[in-house]
Amino acid sequence: MMRKLTFGMNVTLDGYIAAPGDDLGWSGGDGPDSSSSDELFQWWSDRVAVTGLALYGRKLWETMSSHWPTADQQPGATPAEIEFARRWRDMPKMVFSSTIDKVDWNTRLFSGDPVTEITRLKAEDAAPMDIVGATLAGAAMRAGLIDEYVLVTYPVLVGGGTPFFTALDTWVNLNLVETRTFPGGILLTRYATRR
Numbered sequence: 001m002m003r004k005l006t007f008g009m010n011v012t013l014d015g016y017i018a019a020p021g022d023d024l025g026w027s028g029g030d031g032p033d034s035s036s037s038d039e040l041f042q043w044w045s046d047r048v049a050v051t052g053l054a055l056y057g058r059k060l061w062e063t064m065s066s067h068w069p070t071a072d073q074q075p076g077a078t079p080a081e082i083e084f085a086r087r088w089r090d091m092p093k094m095v096f097s098s099t100i101d102k103v104d105w106n107t108r109l110f111s112g113d114p115v116t117e118i119t120r121l122k123a124e125d126a127a128p129m130d131i132v133g134a135t136l137a138g139a140a141m142r143a144g145l146i147d148e149y150v151l152v153t154y155p156v157l158v159g160g161g162t163p164f165f166t167a168l169d170t171w172v173n174l175n176l177v178e179t180r181t182f183p184g185g186i187l188l189t190r191y192a193t194r195r
Helices: 038-050 058-065 068-073 079-090 114-122 134-142
Strands: 005-012 016-018 053-057 093-096 107-110 129-132 148-154 174-182 186-193
Touching: 005 134, 038 079, 038 174, 053 058, 053 114, 053 134, 058 068, 058 093, 068 079, 093 114, 114 129, 114 134, 129 134, 148 174
Parallel strands: 005 129, 005 148, 053 093, 053 129, 093 107
Antiparallel strands: 005 016, 148 186, 174 186
16 A cells, blocks of 8 residues: 655645745744634644654755754643644654755664656655645645645635745645634635545
8 A cells, every 4th residue: 555645735825835935924933823813723732642754855844943842841732832843853754855964853864866766755645644845745736646635724815925836837726625624814725636
């Protein structure tokens, strides 16, 4: 049985995961936090708890690893933030980069061809994988490796930035498998790739 690969991110209504200048202010900051909704933060945290392996590009890895490894020790950390930090540290991770030489917190570094390695990982009979980061996910998207897309859409237009979807050579047909509304008009949509 092939391992499932999911690409899921917070995204603006006009399709960007970051506004110009890598600005994430529209989503309440760097990733899930209490200024989105507690309910949405818990959803992301529960997702981390069941991810067998998270595949990171360098940029998002640097953002996440600069905050979450010690977030549970920060003054005023909420119980949900403490739980997320512990889950994030424990979750197996792989960073695809040829420009960094050290990773930590249950993480492996891979500097070769990401598509070849992701194809190999997908062939394993193991727990599901998440892929995060636009460049890395774009390579997997073009190679037809993504089984599921999860868009957590915020009701905001930013007019440009880093797009969720990359340019594709061929159409990808999807089936809608879940929708859910979170406080603040945030909409989760989950799509499975038709194979």
